[in-house]
Amino acid sequence: MQPLRGELAWVTGASRGIGRACALALARAGARVVLSARSVEDLQAAAEAIRAEGGEAYVFPLDLLDRAAIEACARRIEAEVGPVSIVVNNAGLALSAPFHRTTYEDLERMLALNFVAPFWVVRSVLPGMLERRHGRIVNVASTAGRTGHRYTAGYTASKHALVGMTRALAVEVAAKGITVNAVCPGWTETDLLEGAVENIVRTTGRSTEEARAQLARMNPMGRLMRPEEVARAVVFLADPAAGGITGQLLGVDGGEVLA
Ligand SMILES: NC(=O)c1ccc[n+]([C@@H]2O[C@H](COP(=O)([O-])OP(=O)(O)OC[C@H]3O[C@@H](n4cnc5c(N)ncnc54)[C@H](OP(=O)(O)O)[C@@H]3O)[C@@H](O)[C@H]2O)c1
Numbered sequence: 001m002q003p004l005r006g007e008l009a010w011v012t013g014a015s016r017g018i019g020r021a022c023a024l025a026l027a028r029a030g031a032r033v034v035l036s037a038r039s040v041e042d043l044q045a046a047a048e049a050i051r052a053e054g055g056e057a058y059v060f061p062l063d064l065l066d067r068a069a070i071e072a073c074a075r076r077i078e079a080e081v082g083p084v085s086i087v088v089n090n091a092g093l094a095l096s097a098p099f100h101r102t103t104y105e106d107l108e109r110m111l112a113l114n115f116v117a118p119f120w121v122v123r124s125v126l127p128g129m130l131e132r133r134h135g136r137i138v139n140v141a142s143t144a145g146r147t148g149h150r151y152t153a154g155y156t157a158s159k160h161a162l163v164g165m166t167r168a169l170a171v172e173v174a175a176k177g178i179t180v181n182a183v184c185p186g187w188t189e190t191d192l193l194e195g196a197v198e199n200i201v202r203t204t205g206r207s208t209e210e211a212r213a214q215l216a217r218m219n220p221m222g223r224l225m226r227p228e229e230v231a232r233a234v235v236f237l238a239d240p241a242a243g244g245i246t247g248q249l250l251g252v253d254g255g256e257v258l259a
Helices: 017-028 040-052 067-080 104-132 153-172 191-204 208-217 227-238
Strands: 008-012 032-036 057-059 086-089 135-140 178-185 249-252
Touching: 008 017, 008 067, 008 104, 017 032, 017 040, 017 086, 017 135, 017 227, 032 040, 040 057, 067 104, 086 104, 086 227, 104 135, 104 153, 104 178, 135 153, 135 227, 153 178, 178 227, 191 208, 227 249
Parallel strands: 008 032, 008 086, 032 057, 086 135, 135 178, 178 249
Antiparallel strands: none
């Protein structure tokens, strides 16, 4: 069954990790998929993987820290592929440090990529969605968008901002055929997680295995999430059958925020 047939999905951060899994899962559900990130080769490999399964994929490289480039990319997608009906704001960056050692540059980069970029991606496609009275916006936030963990004040603030935008926009466009939701993963097996593992190894002297086990222990299931599990939630929220769900946070975290 392909419930997303006829939809065009734009996924940011689609070159690897959760975004790549989302692009593949959306294509399997029948959507045509536009993949954006900076690494052209990785994007092309992801697009090839989709095409190998019979899906349609388009590569639009983009640096999300460049606001003008976001708007230009949206216009090119519209002109060359068609109107975007599903947006998955997934690209993100997690840097951790004790609060007093967090640099302004790191704080600014996380806010720019995790919050400002999604804001501008949505701004660039929202007028078209409003006109067509049809749209699905899914923001990949984090358990850090719902709660606080030590050494992540900048990242946590950026994800709370994304969650705030999700809720406010959801209400604003609720009567216009557009839903806005967030998926909140716990620690998930991607390069981003490897960065966190390296950081723990560097700052505590623990082994890589101990560091991974430490992160897995934060999860009541005692394991790390898989990108495909997060992608499943994204596809669910993009489905026409989820049309009554808006402004919600869907955790894919093994119960982490309840523990
Ligand atoms: N992994 C976890 O444990 C976890 C947990 C909770 C939430 N999340 C969230 O899930 C999302 C995806 O994370 P992930 O784990 O899949 O991360 P990842 O493996 O590090 O991938 C990050 C993605 O973002 C893209 N990206 C980074 N900077 C960019 C820029 N300036 N312009 C365009 N694209 C950029 C990267 O592509 P290029 O480098 O090619 O540009 C890549 O595709 C993030 O928002 C993250 O905060 C992850």
